[in-house]
Each structure stands twice: as C-alpha cells, then as structure tokens.
Amino acid sequence: MPRRAISNTLALAVLGLLQERPMHPYEMAATLRERHKDSSFKVNSGSLYDTVESLARHAWIEPVETAREGNRPERTVYATTALGRTEFVGWIDELIRTPVAEYPKFMAAVSYLGALGPDRAADALTDRATNLTRRIAETNAVLEQTVGSGAVPRLFMIEVECARHAWEAELTWTRRTIAEIHDGTLAWPAAGA
Structure with a gap:
C-alpha cells in the first residue's frame, strides 16, 4: 500500500467538512467543536491552519473565495478538489478496511499493572472506572442533544457512538479486573519472585 502524501487525521476531518460545503478554517474549527469532533481529532488553531496549508499545497483543497466581514481579518474559503475527493474516499476506505497497529498509552500501562x-x-x-462512567454519561448527553434531538444526522456523529462503545467495553473489562483483584483470582507473584 503506497504511503499517503498527507496522513494527519485532522486533514481527514477538514476534507470531511469540505465534502459538505466550502468553508474557511475558522468555520471548520467551530463546526468540529460544535459536533464534538474534537474528541476524535486534535483541534487547535495552529495545527488546523497548518493542515489547511498542507492540503492546499498538495492540491487536495483550493481557495475559492477570500472575503472580509467588517473589521475582521480576511478569511479564505476552501473547497475540495477532484484529487482531494479521491484521496479522501480512498483514505476512509483504507482506514475502515485495514486494522493498523495503534499504541494507546492505557494498553502500555496495563501491560505493567x-x-x-x-x-x-x-x-x-x-x-479509571469512575472516569469512564462519567465520560460515557457525558457522551450520552451529547448524543441526545445532537442526534436524539435531530439537530445533527446520526451518520455525522457515528464515531462518537463507536468511541462510547469502546469505553463501555473498557469499563466492563476494568470492573471485571477490579473484581478479580479483590477476590484473588488475578494473582500477584510473591514479593521478590
């Protein structure tokens, strides 16, 4: 599989937004936060502008308009190019189809529990179980406010559902492991062994 020219997942988010309509970077950031995508993508202004520049440099997006509203700075509106749409769809297909080794910090820590x-x-x-329980409850509230209210189509929040299910599975494992520690079925070696 050839290496992609851009592999930053924030670029994936930008391309995804631009499938809907042309936007300027400030609107992209606001939309990502409004849809709670900042839990899936690391969104900050500097990295977003760098990502937009990189996508434009590789001709995956292009400026379509520069406008100024009142005293605000000029804002450049971007749209995807044919190449950008092709790369976006290929990238999504690859990421969904092919599991890759990811190295979550929690798994590294669990290996030395x-x-x-x-x-x-x-x-x-x-x-951790307390924090996961809180995160799941907060996520359920967000999903109810967005998808449940009809404000956002479910398809636009499906990764939040996926994350919630992963946290629920982790919570189940965490609670079971706590119970095994307490009842002694997860044995610790004797000191000095």
Missing part, C-alpha cells in the same frame, strides 16, 4: 501491587492497581482501576 503488576508493578502497582494489588491494592494500588485496584485503586487506579477504580478511578
């Missing part, structure tokens, strides 16, 4: 000892491991996992 034993270093905490049973009590501290159970405490840390209990805190």
